[in-house]
Amino acid sequence: MNDQFDTEFEVIPAVDVQDGEVVQLVQGERGTEKTYGDPVEAARRWIDAGAESLHLVDLDGAFEGQRANADAIEGVLEAVDVPTQLGGGIRTAEDAAGLLERGVDRVILGTAAVENPEIVREISEEYPDSVVVSLDAKDGEVVVEGWTEGAGVSPVEAAERYEDLGAAAILFTNVDVEGQLEGVATEPVRELVEATDIPVIASGGVATLEDVRALAEGGAAAVVVGSALYEGNFTLEEAQAAVDGEREH
Numbered sequence: 554m555n556d557q558f559d560t561e562f563e564v565i566p567a568v569d570v571q572d573g574e575v576v577q578l579v580q581g582e583r584g585t586e587k588t589y590g591d592p593v594e595a596a597r598r599w600i601d602a603g604a605e606s607l608h609l610v611d612l613d614g615a616f617e618g619q620r621a622n623a624d625a626i627e628g629v630l631e632a633v634d635v636p637t638q639l640g641g642g643i644r645t646a647e648d649a650a651g652l653l654e655r656g657v658d659r660v661i662l663g664t665a666a667v668e669n670p671e672i673v674r675e676i677s678e679e680y681p682d683s684v685v686v687s688l689d690a691k692d693g694e695v696v697v698e699g700w701t702e703g704a705g706v707s708p709v710e711a712a713e714r715y716e717d718l719g720a721a722a723i724l725f726t727n728v729d730v731e732g733q734l735e736g737v738a739t740e741p742v743r744e745l746v747e748a749t750d751i752p753v754i755a756s757g758g759v760a761t762l763e764d765v766r767a768l769a770e771g772g773a774a775a776v777v778v779g780s781a782l783y784e785g786n787f788t789l790e791e792a793q794a795a796v797d798g799e800r801e802h
Contacts, residue, residue, distance in 0.1 A: 562769040563606065564792040565638075565754070566599035567779035568592050568629060570622040571612040577780040583616065589783045592622075596629045599782075602789040606636040606658075608756075608777045614642020615663070630656055638685055640724075646675045653680050661724055663687035664697040667704045667711075670718055677719030685754070686715040690741065691728040708741060709748045716749045722774070723749065727757040737764045739771040746772030762787050762795040769796045 569576055575595045576586040589595060596607055609629060613621035620626075620642035630637065640661025643649055649660040649672075659682075666673050666686045677684050688708045689696050695704040695711050704711075712723050725745055727738050737758045745753045752774035759765060759778045768776045782789060 562773070562796045563775040564604075564765060564789060564796070565606050565608045565775055565777045566595075566602075566604050566782055566789060567608045567610065567756075567777050568595050568599070569610040569612050569779060570625045570641075573622060573625050575783075576612065577783060578612070587780075587783075592625045593628045593632045596633050599789060600633055600635060603793065604635060604789060606638065607633060609637055609639040609657075610661075611639070611641030615640070617642065620648070627655075638724075640685075640687055646672055649676045649684070650679065653683055659683055659685050659721065661685045661687045663689065666715060666720075667695065667697045667706075670714060673715055673718040673720050677721070681719075682721040684720050685722045685724050686711075686720045687724045687726065688712060688745075689726040689728050693741075696728060709744055712745050712749045712751075712753075716751050720751060722752040722754055724754045724756060724777070727755075729757075736760055737768055739767050742768060742773050743771045760786060762792060765792045766795055 570592050571586060575589040575592050578586050599607060609626055611620050611622045611626060636658040638659035638661055639652060639657045640663060643660050643662060644665045652660055662684060673684050673686060688711050690708045693707060695706050695708055696702060697704050708725060723745060725742060727741055742753060742755050754775045754777060755768045755773040756777040759776060759781050765776055
């Protein structure tokens with residue numbers, strides 16, 4: 554996985570699934586969602602647009618603690634042939650192993666990694682470079698349980714811990730700006746990049762091509778984009794080209 558991000562910044566479309574449909578939430582809060590149709594259709598659309606990988610989330614799983622959209626996710630896995638990272642409701646090493654054996658390339662662990670950090674080492678030893686630890690931060694503190702509870706640790710402290718345990722990458726979501734299409738905060742991303750040697754994938758608040766460029770310049774290896782793509786603020790091709798163009802100069 555680390556090799557994936559060695560050469561160029563990647564824009565990764567998000568396919569977040571709730572009740573079998575693609576949705577985008579504002580600041581992760583239920584009841585704020587806008588729906589965007591069938592997950593398989595969305596996934597195919599992004600692949601056709603040039604996506605090199607997909608970010609899949611079972612939102613019901615993230616809130617309820619057990620995967621609730623397995624059929625929809627399975628449909629996406631069957632329909633695409635690009636690398637996928639999947640999060641939401643993966644609570645045990647057995648859950649993770651089952652998904653990795655099924656063909657998911659990377660599992661995203663959030664609450665499970667906070668509650669039991671050793672799970673990262675356990676999965677990574679059997680499936681190297683397969684664990685992305687999701688650090689969701691609100692007011693400078695890592696939050697869990699669908700962004701409802703503080704974990705009492707800063708993102709940098711947590712990232713250093715998970716790097717030592719074998720995490721292949723950190724997925725950093727700034728909940729303060731998530732889903733609002735009001736722009737990104739680059740400083741927390743830069744702090745994580747400087748503190749660790751593993752890739753940092755940024756998420757949350759991307760509204761413009763300038764936001765994408767800012768995260769790339771901040772050192773992120775990739776960015777997950779949801780609402781801005783679904784709302785047509787820019788195309789996937791435009792986002793990738795904006796960063797590639799910057800790096801060529």
